[in-house]
Amino acid sequence: MKTGHPATYDEVKKIHPLYFNIVKKRYWWFVISLIVVIPGIISLFMQGLNLGIDFKGGTMLDITFNKQVSQAAITDTMKSVGLEGPVQLSNGGTSALIRTEALEEAKRNELLGALQSKVGEYNKASLKEDKVGPAMGQELTRNAFWALLIAMGLMIGYITIRFQFSFAISGIIALLHDVLVVVGLFSLFQWEVDSTFVAAILTVFGYSINDTVIIFDRIRENESKLKRADSYEDMVDKSVWQTMRRSINTVITVLIALFSIFILGGESTRLFSLAMLIGVFSGAYSSIFIASQILLEIKIRTKKSRKGGKAVRAS
Template identity: 35%
Template sequence: MLRIFHNTTYEFIKHWKLAVILTVAFIMAGLVTFGVTGGVNYSIEFTGGTLMQVQFKQVPDVSLVRSTLDKAGITGAEIQQYGAATDYTIRARDEKQVESQAAGAEGVSKQIQAALDGQFGTGNVSILRTEAVGPKVGSELRSGAAMAMLIASLFTLIYLAIRFDWRFGAAAVLATAHDILVTFAFIKLFHIEVSLTVVAAILTLLGYSANDTIIIFDRVRENLKKPHKGLTLGQLLDRSINETLPRSIMTHATVLAATLALLVLAGEVIRPFAWVMAFGVIVATFSSIYVAGPILLWIESKYPRNDDSATALAAKAGKDTTPPST
């Protein structure tokens, strides 16, 4: 059986200050981007409108495509190339066009197709995919996605509260909240379109991150029951992380490999999901070590235990259980 990273003695927790600086800098960059460019880039599913993926037989002049749509009454459409030089996506989200979806979901898409056929000739433009969503449906989907994230977060909180001592639970919840916040910053910084598949990725990340932290905290809880002469909680955390490192490396590598395969080989529709999942695997690994651990140390220093655990013994002996300096 393959055995990697067994019996390691890496000191993870001592780098907590650097981790805080990196996290705060990344989140601040995301907040600045929100302030400068506005909210997230919602997909047609949430805003309403029409999305079409088209393929031209020859590389088109984008300005000609835009003027053709403008003449047909499709004003302000977003035209973006993806994949090959002949493949483009067209998004029509003008308020009047979105309202027209309520009358007939295929109305705008047929209008776009007729305009392109008239300009480039019938048969020279292939329609690969069409999505048309009315304003009411888009609003309902957006509300449903927000509710799904809220419910998932609530059940995760309840599970952690039942599973762990409140100190561990609070640290795990804050670490998971960190992951969601950093992921939203990533989505904004890299202008990833938020669709139902991206919401699915965020919900998956929510469970994945919590599970990763639970694995480490379970080992910490087991180690607290064993005699550890002269060990502070920080050193006990390092030991627990090292003991779970082989499992973590294999799990994260497997998930990341599958996600990267989707990122490279899957189509345009699934790519935002793959981006968020790939980033989420890295963030979940980071937070379970450098966010959950230091937060637990801080909580334990403020509210020490009244039992015979290693933490309580360290506190009674006057040992420092706060996050160590670098």
């Protein structure tokens, strides 16, 4: 591929040994997305999300032990008294932040007694206890909702100015696809949702639109060189494949890092990294297989409406 000169469609096909026509199979990509998204939406309506104490309220205990302890030991001890929740270690494994359901005094004392006998002695003078009310969870949910709306509004404005409104609509639909995939799977499998989940969703938003804009930029560049007899479909397919190596290399690098965090990061970061893994994979998929294909459909249907409903080749 010569620098400064865009490759022809035939050259793009030869460069990629695994080449196949993505655009002509676009309805298959839409079906695959629906197969993943629809069960998640149904699950959201039927069983909702498994909200953690950040949303529904609960008790947080900050305990400093006299020795290094493990998350597994604390988690097993909590289960022995009928409790569960995330445990975050710090200070070399001597301090633990435990989050669980709202505890009455008797249940709290039972848990502390079990920790002392099964995990190790702790410093009673430094013990901190905080109760989180559901009002905080409602405020967090409201702020997250507004953050997503503001982010979408700014992205629509930015992409419309830089490209066209049709590009903006395609990009936002792809972003909503990624959010529905992550939220739907968390609802379907009832994985716990906490404040880090909101951070993961917002991060996926930024990652996904960045990859999509790269592909859109190449489509815009190639679109300006189209001749009347050229196929818009072939141009979009060519643009996607011209950015394919960059997209694959980026997503593999990010997924390796996230998978390492998921395996080695411990219980406190597992659900965050899981949401990020799903979101980044979905974001890469939607950037390649969904956003550009939706843009193509919009362009084709716009052309049809301008030609009085007659089927024409987009150009």
